[in-house]
Amino acid sequence: MNEPARTHDDIAAEAARLLDGVRASRPLVQVITNLVSMDIAANVLLAAGAAPAMVHAPQESPEFIRKVAALVINTGTLTQAGAEAMEVATIAARTHGVPWVLDPVGVGGTKFRDETILRLLRHRPAIIRGNSSEIIALARIAGLTQEAGGPRGMDNVHSADEAEASARKLARHCLCTVAATGAIDLITDGQRLVRLANGSPLMERVTALGCALSAYSGAFLGLGADPFSASCSALAAYAIAGDMAAEGAKGPASFRTAFIDILFTLSGEDIVQRLRRG
Amino acid sequence: MNEPARTHDDIAAEAARLLDGVRASRPLVQVITNLVSMDIAANVLLAAGAAPAMVHAPQESPEFIRKVAALVINTGTLTQAGAEAMEVATIAARTHGVPWVLDPVGVGGTKFRDETILRLLRHRPAIIRGNSSEIIALARIAGLTQEAGGPRGMDNVHSADEAEASARKLARHCLCTVAATGAIDLITDGQRLVRLANGSPLMERVTALGCALSAYSGAFLGLGADPFSASCSALAAYAIAGDMAAEGAKGPASFRTAFIDILFTLSGEDIVQRLRRG
C-alpha cells in the first residue's frame, strides 16, 4: 500500500496517454444524466473522441449495457422513474462488470435524493465525482462522518481541504475512487491522494460542466484504466482545457464554446506543460 | 393608487440596483421548466450571478422550496407528471411564502395546457411572463375577456398594444404583475404600466429565450423586490443585453453566445445609457 507518491510527471504522462487512448479506441459510454446536462455531456464526450449513448429506459439498460465500456449516472433533475432507471442500469453494470461513475448531484438536498443515492451506492461505483460540498454531504448521509454542511442548492461552498477527510472515508468505505472538485480538485482511492490546481472560475458559470466532467471521466474509465488513474487523468485534462479556454473568453458562453473546441484539440504536450499540483 | 408615473431614470436606476443585488446575494432559484429551455435557462441564471436549481420531483419540492428565494414554472413540453409536479411546487411555494413566476407557454393551444395553467393560476403567481399572444390567450381562458387569438404554435403574433387590456385585466384579477413581451415589452400590476423598447429581432430566433427571461425574472424576484419592480428591471436588463449582443452577431447562434456573455458583464451604466421607453 505504501507506493511512492506520484510525481507531476507521472500524472501528466498518464493523462496524455489516456487522452490519446480515448481518441484511438472511441469508448462507448452510456450516460444517464439530468435534463440540463444532456447536450453538454454528449458534446464533451464527442469532442473527446468518445461515443456517448444517452440510453436510460429500464427496458433497455440490461441489454444495452453489454455493449458499453462504461456507465455514468447523474442524479440531477431526479424523478421516481429516473431513480428506478438508474438502479436497473447500475445493477446491470455490476452484473456485466461494466465500471461506472456516480455523480451525486443535489445530495443532502432532500430525503428522496439522499435515499436514491444511498441505494445506488450499494451497486459499487468505480468513481464518485462530485464537488467538495457534495462529497461532504455524501459521506455524512452514508454514515461515515458527522460533518454538517453540503451544497447550497447545487453549488459548491467547500474547499478541497474541507472535503479531504470525507473523500478518504468514502473511498475506503465504497472501495472506489472519489474525486472532489472545485478550485482545487482532490482525487483519492483511500490511500493515494492527488491535488490538482488547474481550471477557471468561469467553469462554475456554465451549467452542467461538472456533470459533463463525470461523463468525461467515464470515457477514461472505459479504456480499462484503473479508476484512480482514469479520474486523475480526466480531471487534469478537463481543468487544463478550462485554463486554456479562459484565456480568450469574454464570458461564460464564449468560454463554453472555446472549452469544447479545446477538448477536441488538446494535446498531451498541453497537459505536460500546464499541469499544476494543488 | 395614484402614484406618479415612473420616469426613465427611476426604472434604469432600480434595474441597475437589482442587477447588482443579484450578483451580491446570489439568490437560489428553483426552476421547473420545459425540456427545450433547461440548458439556456440555467446558463442565463448563472451568467446573471444567480444559482439555478432545476428541481421538479413532487417528492422534493415541498422540502426543497424552503431553501429557495423564488420559484419559476414554465408549461412548455407539458406532461401529466409535469403538471402534477408544478401543482405540488406552487402549493409549496404559496405555503412557505416563496414568490413565483408563471410562464404559460402554449396557452390556448390545447385543452390540457389550458386546464393545467388555470389550475396553477389559483396558487397566485407574483409575476406572469408571456409573449403578447400568450397574455391575450390567458386572459381569455381565465374568463376575463372575449378577445379571440393567441399564439401561433409557440410564436408571438400580437403587439403590446393589442395585449394591453388583457394584461391589465389579468393583473387585477390575479393581483399580480403581468409582463407581455415582444418588440415592445409591457409590464403592469393593474395600476402602473411601463413599456420598454429595447431588444433585437434575433431574440425570437433563439429557442427558449423567453423561457430563460422568466427564469431571469425569478432571480430579481428572489431578492425580495416587489414583483412589478423585479419584472421591469429584469426585462430592461435582458432586452438591453439583447441590443448589445445583436451588434456583432452573424446569426442566432453567435447572438446567443454574445447575449449570455453580456448578461455576465452588463453594468448599471449600460442600462442607464441604453434604456428606451416604448
Added chain:
Amino acid sequence: MNEPARTHDDIAAEAARLLDGVRASRPLVQVITNLVSMDIAANVLLAAGAAPAMVHAPQESPEFIRKVAALVINTGTLTQAGAEAMEVATIAARTHGVPWVLDPVGVGGTKFRDETILRLLRHRPAIIRGNSSEIIALARIAGLTQEAGGPRGMDNVHSADEAEASARKLARHCLCTVAATGAIDLITDGQRLVRLANGSPLMERVTALGCALSAYSGAFLGLGADPFSASCSALAAYAIAGDMAAEGAKGPASFRTAFIDILFTLSGEDIVQRLRRG
C-alpha cells in the same frame, strides 16, 4: 416510372426554392424528439425560418396536430411513455393527413427500441431519415434484408454504398422516401436515387446534428413538397451549411455556432454554387 435522372441543376434549383419557401411560409413543425436534441433541433428550425413546437403529450397531440404542417418523430432517449406519445402523435398525423418524418435513433440496439420503431412504421412516415447504419438495421428488423450490422451505439459505421440496397427496399416497402446520411448522403423513394457529397466530418462531433436534420427536413416537408424533393433539398442545404461552417471552425463548438448562423443566412446561390453530387 422511368423519369429522367435529376441533374445537379434540378436539385440545386429546387433546394433554393424550398429554402426560400420555408422562410416565406414559416411552417409550424411539431417535434417529438430525444432529450439531447431538444435545444439544437428547435434552434435549427428557428434559424431556418420555421416555427418549432416541441409538443408531445398524448393529451395534446390529437388536438395540436391539426395546426401543424409536419410532424417529426425521433426515438432517441426512448421511454415507455415516450413510445406511447409517439404512437398517439403518428396516428393523429395519419388521421389528419399531416406528413411526418421518422428518425429511428438507436434502431438495432435493443428489442424495446426495435419494437417501438416497427410499431411507428405502420403509421406511414413520409420520410425516414437515419444514418447509413440505422437504415441497414431498420431494413433488417423490418424483415426486408438479412444484412447484419447496424450502428455502434448511436454511431454510423457504414457507407452510403453499403446502405443502398436497404434504403431502396425500405422505401419500396414503406412507400416513402428514405435518406441514409453520412459522408455521402443517399436519398431514394425506391425508384429515384440521389447521392450528395457535401458536409464536414465535424458534423459527427456535434451531438444531435442528425436529429436536427430530421427536424429540418420536416420544415421542407411542411411546405407541401413531395417527400423526395423535400428530403433532397433539406439534405443539400444542411450539408452545404456544414461545408461553409467548417471553413472557420476551431472545433465542434465553434462549428456548431457557425453552422446555425449559416442556416439563418444561407442563400439559394450558395446551394447552386456548392452542391456536389456523390
